[in-house]
Amino acid sequence: MKLNITKILILILMTSACINQKRELKEYGYGKKENDSLKVSLRLGGFKTYGEFIDRIIEVSCNDSIPRIVIESKNIVRNIYPTQDCEPFIFDPAGKHYVTFDRGKVYHEQSLPEINLDSLSKMLRTEFSYYHSSNSTDKPDNYFVIIESMRDGKTVGIESFVNTLALKYDSLKTDVVLNLAFWEQVPYRAPPPMELDTLLME
Template sequence: MKLNFAKFLIIILLLASCGNKKKEIKEYGFKQIDADSISVSIRISEFDNYENLLDRLKEIVCFDSIPKIVLETENKIRNIYPIEYCEIPMFHPRFRNTFFIQMDSIIKNERKVEISELSTLMKQNFENMGVKEGFADSPEKVLFIFEYYEDKGVDGIEKYLKAITESYDYIKSENELKIAFWPKIDVIPDYENGELRYKTTE
């Protein structure tokens, strides 16, 4: 009887220790030295559309704080510090440097990237050093930009963030993982008096 009780007690203690096990914390992006004191945690599931997410990111940055996107699983917490500005800069990233994440796909050089090949392609871009034309100019310029239409939901963002960070972990790169969130704007050519102009579609 005492032996059975001892076995039961050991099992209970083991279960309790497993339940109290601390989750591994991984961090990605530009974490500043004092980020813990000025960072503001957000979770993608808190937002019902992409516009609200963009507005919240902008609001945090404009108040001199740092947005921290938190992805939490059963045994791991991923803290992602995206590149965000109070006002979106006038910047057109080169295709060779940029992975564009849309609602249903990841695009690189106008080609859809399967999640299964993401780590290989990421490694090739980080290590290219401008040699091959279809890959990044330098590891510092590799950028992942989420581009959703503002009136759409946030479906897929957590899935792609998880895939990107897992691929980054897999290749064990020492380069910083740069992630940004931008609104998707369709730009179409328009000619006025024979000169090329651009206009956006609604």
């Protein structure tokens, strides 16, 4: 009897090991072509705030390594290689590329209403298509999405959004690269009130 139970347990363990080995690996971004020894895995759930997450991406990039955001599900492992340079440079893409997280909700270009996740395939083709030239009739150079949030914002919802975005991208069956950047949201500051003398002079 004990022998039969042992055999059953071994069979279950072997079956589960085989299932785990069959998980599909999908990779996104230009970093996927680099040497594996340079890659540093990050998991969004391991960070308390969005600021800590961004700081870690920058730290990895500035140490000649490549940040790799790992999102695991039952059947698929998704590796996201964010677009990140150690030294900041002047780059101000159109507002259509921005996705803003605020208290676990996601907005496009900081405007209401929330993004309908079912519309992400269409948004990839229209809003997130990035062209180096001004000719938008050609095939885009890549799909570019900038995910932003306040430093003290939580990372809740971001992993789920990125996973859904990758899923919708896969459904396009394209060879155009999906690039994601994670930026800190710059808080809006109202201009200072004008002095009474200045108003009278006008």
